[in-house]
Amino acid sequence: MKKLLWYFNIIFIITLIVSCSDDTIYDTDFVAxxxxxxxxxxxxxVDTMTINMSTIKFDSIVxxxxxxxxxxxxxxxxxxxxxxxxxxxxxxxxxxxxDDARYDSIVMFLDYDNYYYNDTTLTNIIHxxxxxxxxxxxxxxxxxxxxxVASEDDDVGYIEYSPRPFSTDSLEIRLNDDFGRDFFDLxxxxxxxxxxQFTSYFKGLTFQPDDSDNGAIIGFSTAxxxxxxxxxxxxxxxxxxxxxxxxxxxxxxxxxFNHIEATNAIDDLETLTDSEIELDEADSDNxxxxxxxxxxATKMSFPxxxxxxxxxxxxxxxxxxLYIYPVINSYSDQLALPESLLIYTVDKNNDITGTPxxxxxxxSITATLxxxxxxxxxxxxxxxxxxxxEEILTSDGDLDEELVFFPADYTTxxxxxxxxxxxxDQYTTILELTYAVYDDxx
Numbered sequence: 123m124k125k126l127l128w129y130f131n132i133i134f135i136i137t138l139i140v141s142c143s144d145d146t147i148y149d150t151d152f153v154a155x156x157x158x159x160x161x162x163x164x165x166x167x168v169d170t171m172t173i174n175m176s177t178i179k180f181d182s183i184v185x186x187x188x189x190x191x192x193x194x195x196x197x198x199x200x201x202x203x204x205x206x207x208x209x210x211x212x213x214x215x216x217x218x219x220x221d222d223a224r225y226d227s228i229v230m231f232l233d234y235d236n237y238y239y240n241d242t243t244l245t246n247i248i249h250x251x252x253x254x255x256x257x258x259x260x261x262x263x264x265x266x267x268x269x270x271v272a273s274e275d276d277d278v279g280y281i282e283y284s285p286r287p288f289s290t291d292s293l294e295i296r297l298n299d300d301f302g303r304d305f306f307d308l309x310x311x312x313x314x315x316x317x318x319q320f321t322s323y324f325k326g327l328t329f330q331p332d333d334s335d336n337g338a339i340i341g342f343s344t345a346x347x348x349x350x351x352x353x354x355x356x357x358x359x360x361x362x363x364x365x366x367x368x369x370x371x372x373x374x375x376x377x378x379f380n381h382i383e384a385t386n387a388i389d390d391l392e393t394l395t396d397s398e399i400e401l402d403e404a405d406s407d408n409x410x411x412x413x414x415x416x417x418x419a420t421k422m423s424f425p426x427x428x429x430x431x432x433x434x435x436x437x438x439x440x441x442x443x444l445y446i447y448p449v450i451n452s453y454s455d456q457l458a459l460p461e462s463l464l465i466y467t468v469d470k471n472n473d474i475t476g477t478p479x480x481x482x483x484x485x486s487i488t489a490t491l492x493x494x495x496x497x498x499x500x501x502x503x504x505x506x507x508x509x510x511x512e513e514i515l516t517s518d519g520d521l522d523e524e525l526v527f528f529p530a531d532y533t534t535x536x537x538x539x540x541x542x543x544x545x546x547d548q549y550t551t552i553l554e555l556t557y558a559v560y561d562d563x564x
C-alpha cells in the first residue's frame with residue numbers, strides 16, 4: 123500500500139496559525155488545547171484515500187410495508203425487466219345484508235400515493251386475481267420481495283389505464299359480478315358471519331402487471347378498498363348500500379407485501395447470485411450499482427485511512443466527508459435519482475448489522491443528493507462520516523464492519539442509481555479528510 127507521505131506531495135495544504143484565544147478550527151467540534159495552541163499548525167486536506175467499492179445483492183429484503191402497493195413493469199437498459207406485483211388480504215366492515223336486498227356491483231378503488239418510476243405516458247395494465255392459499259410468512263414473520271402466494275389463473279378484474287400518479291381520484295376497476303355475487307349470497311344467507319369464516323373462505327387478491335407492459339411502476343395506497351354495492355326496495359325506489367373490504371390489519375404480520383424482481387440485467391449484475399458475491403468496481407466499468415426493491419447495494423471500505431498517521435507529528439481528525447457521484451447520463455426525469463441514500467453496516471458475510479453506531483447514535487443515516495450545480499453535471503451525494511473514520515483510527519484494525527448504501531425507501535420503491543468508482547477520469551467518488559498536524563515545541 124502506498125504511503126500517505128507520497129500523497130502528501132499532491133494534496134492541498136492550508137496553513138493556519140492558531141492563537142491562544144481561538145476556541146475552534148473551521149467551526150468543527152475540535153477544541154484547541156494548550157499544546158495545540160502553542161505550536162505551529164498545518165491543516166491538511168486529503169482527498170486521495172483509497173476506497174474499496176463493490177456491488178452486492180441481498181438474497182431478499184422485507185417488502186411487507188403498510189404504506190404502499192407497487193404495481194407495474196418496465197424495461198431498464200441496465201437493470202433489465204423490473205416488475206412489481208402486490209399481494210393483499212382484505213376483511214369486510216360488515217357481514218350483514220338484508221334478506222330483501224339485491225346485488226348491484228363490486229368495484230376496486232386504488233388510491234394513487236404520488237409515487238411512480240419510469241414512463242407514465244405509456245399505458246399500464248393491471249390483472250387482479252383471487253388468491254388460493256393463505257399468506258405464509260417465513261420463520262421470522264416477514265414477507266419479502268421474493269415472497270409469493272398462489273392465485274387463480276383467471277382475472278376477477280382487469281384494467282388498461284394511463285397512470286396519473288398525482289391524481290386525487292381513485293383508479294376504479296369493475297370486478298367480475300360472479301366474484302361479487304359470491305360475497306353477496308354468503309352474507310345474505312348468513313353462511314359467513316365471522317372473521318374466521320371469512321378468512322377461511324377468502325384469502326385475498328394479487329395485483330399483477332401484464333407481461334407486455336413497458337411503462338411505469340406505480341404506487342398505490344394500502345388504504346385502497348373494494349366495495350360491494352347492493353340495494354333495498356323502498357316502495358317506488360331503491361336505497362343504495364355497500365360493504366367495504368379493506369386491508370386485514372388483524373393478522374400479524376398483516377397479509378400484505380410487494381413482490382419485486384429484476385430479470386435479464388446486464389451481464390455484470392447477473393453474476394450477483396448470492397449475497398456474499400461482490401462485484402468489484404474495477405470489474406464493472408469502474409461503476410457500482412444500487413436498486414431499491416430488489417436489494418442491490420453499493421459497499422465501501424477505506425483500507426488506507428490509518429495511514430494518515432504517517433504524516434508525522436501530533437495530529438487530530440477535524441472532519442471526514444464522503445462524496446458519491448452518480449454516472450453522468452445514467453439518470454433522467456423518468457429514471458430519477460433517489461433524493462437520499464441510507465447507510466448501514468455489514469459484516470464480512472455481507473449481513474446487515476445495523477445503522478452505524480458511530481454516527482451519534484442516530485437510528486438512520488442518509489447521504490443527501492446535491493443538485494445545486496446540475497447544469498454543470500456536478501451532482502453528488504454528500505455524507506459526513508467523521509465519527510466512522512475516527513472509529514477506524516482508534517480500532518487498531520479490529521473494526522470488521524463496512525458501509526453499505528441503499529436508495530432511501532428501498533423497501534417501498536424501485537429507485538436506482540449507478541455510481542462512479544474511484545478509477546473514473548472525472549466525478550469520482552472521494553473521501554475527503556481534514557486533518558490538523560502540529561509540532562510540540564516543549
